Amino acid sequence: MQKRIIQISFQIIIAIFLFHLSSCKAVSLFQEQSKVTHPQWSKNAVIYEVNIRQYTPEGTFKAFEKHLPELKQLGVDILWLMPINPIGELNRKGTLGSYYSIKNYKAVNPEFGTLDDLKSLVTKIHSLGMHVIIDWVANHTSWDNVWTKTHPDFYTRDSNGNFVSPVADWSDVIDLNYDNKELWTYMIDAMSYWIKECNIDGFRCDVAAMVPTEFWIEARKELSKIKSDIFMLAEASENYLHQAFDMTYNWQLKDLINKVAKGTKKASDIISYYNQEKKDYNDDDYRMVFTSNHDENSWNGTVYERLDGAAETFAVLCGVVKGMPLIYSGQEAGLNKRLRFFDKDTIDWKPSPMRQIYTDLNNLKKYNKALWNGLAGGEMKFLETGNNDVLAFIREKNNNKVLAIFNLSPTNQTINLSSPLIKGDFSILFEDGKKITFSESEKFQLTPWKYLIYFKL
Incomplete structure (x- = not known):
């Protein structure tokens, strides 16, 4: 009897071992299939966030287009346009509403211009050797999005059957329910529309971690069939999202920079952070490094509020550490005000030493392979x-x-x-x-x- 128990136990151990071996192979195969191949043009790129509403007094695609030669001179490569879709009116915040309250995924915000204006902008960007990605809000829509009438089953409901906001403070938007696989088809179709219609180069995906990763993997696969070298940026820092995305936000470094500027952290803590990053992320995972963006500027303060006399120093740091640097609209002009988020608040374009500093940094990154992104660049020693x-x-x-x-x-x-x-x-x-x-x-x-x-x- 004891011998039989031993034999059965041995068989169980072998079975468990074979199961784990096959599981590891399956995971390895899945990761290999899901591995992102970065566009060749992104290997030494710098990204620039475009706030169309606040960029010019007109706040239009046409008015912004005139500034493209300046951005080319600045040395940026990827222009990220904040959401270009119509903004919801029901439960709107402020006079103009949030860019991230999408009323129609297949239309252009009339405040910015027409579809032809957007096409002209994209064509001009490409003619200057730059690329363009658009902001994509897949987690939620406005209360008056067309889908609330045509596909109300796409939305999350409370116990009374009412639409709900994904976060209490986001009262101007309602949550999409990704348990409904038909939503996946419609969302990917909407994303595909902009590649086919306007020849954009990819997407910056809002609150990406709040949407199932499996959706993003599927979306990337389908979008890549239309344009093989698309670029995907996740507004998230979770490492698993690199299965579908080229780049994630380096919020960890941003938070650390703020603390160093306030004196609660030291330079040595940045070393500790990067040593940990090597364990948490693959060598070819792009991380976006920054001192500001639309959220930081509007809600947490300008770089001069948060970083005080160290704003320039940390801008330079972001230009040479491992990662892709982001410049937010107006930073090259020393932007020193919080731009209102729901209302018109034009950037004050004035001469600033920051323009030349960014230009020199961006040119160094372009031509010095040590600063290139991911495996194309050098490690930090x-x-x-x-x-x-x-x-x-x-x-x-x-x-x-x-x-x-x-x-x-x-x-x-x-x-x-x-x-x-x-x-x-x-x-x-x-x-x-x-x-x-x-x-x-x-x-x-x-x-x-x-x-x-x-x-x-």
């Missing part, structure tokens, strides 16, 4: 500074090199760097091609929030 307030690292790729040093404090700092990685001749960014030669051991004196960027091409 942190250098020992002996000082928790000073961050120093090297990035290298194919004989391209960037040495970055940041004093992330409001006080003077002195550090000694000793590493064979810093030895050699470098050009100094922001100093018109001026060069410098380092030995293996160098001393640096840094004023408050001082940054130094050296590079080799």
Whole structure:
């Protein structure tokens, strides 16, 4: 009897082992099938968020189109247009409503212009060698979206059968129910429409983690049949979304930057963060790094409110760390006001040193492979500074090199760097091609929030 129990137990163990082995193979195969291949044109890209409503006094596609040569000169590659669809009127917030309260997925907001105006804009963007993605709100719609009449079964209901908002504060929108697979078909069809009709290059997907990942995987597969090199950005930081998306938000770094600026975190905490990121994300997962965007600016404050005297420093940091830098509309003009979200509030375009800083950073990223995105770029090799307030690292790729040093404090700092990685001749960014030669051991004196960027091409 004991021998039979042992034999049965052994058979169970073998069965469990084979089950787990087959499960691992299945997971591995699933991940391989779901692996995103980034568009070739995104490998050294910088992304720019376009707030059409506030960009010009007119707030139209046509008025914005005139600014494209400036953006080309700035060195940005991907233009992300905030939602271009008509905005709901029922339960609207403010005078103009939220961009993210979608009334019709297959129409253009008449405040911005016509479908032909949008097509003209996309054509002009492409003619300048840039790409364009549009904001997509798949989680919810306005209360008066056309689907509330034609497909009310697409929506989540409460116990009384009423439509419900996905979040209490989002009172101007109602939740879509992805348990209904017919919704998937309609949503993917609507996304496909914009690729076919306007030749856009992809989507920035609002609150992506609130929509089933399986939907995004299916959507990516279907959209790629129309345009093989689409680009997908998730407004989320969850690593599993890289099954369907090229890029996720690096909210972790943004939050850390805010804390360093306030003095509650140190430069050394950024090192710890990136060491953890290497464990949480694959090397080829793009992360979007930023100091501002429409949400940060409107709800949490301008970069000058949140980062005080360190706003410029952290803009430069985002230009050289691992990830794709984002510039929000007006940052190159030193945007120093919270743009109203539900009303007209035109950006004050004025001369600012930030325009040249962003231009120099973007050009360096374009031509220096050390700063390229994902596996195309170099890893961050942190250098020992002996000082928790000073961050120093090297990035290298194919004989391209960037040495970055940041004093992330409001006080003077002195550090000694000793590493064979810093030895050699470098050009100094922001100093018109001026060069410098380092030995293996160098001393640096840094004023408050001082940054130094050296590079080799």
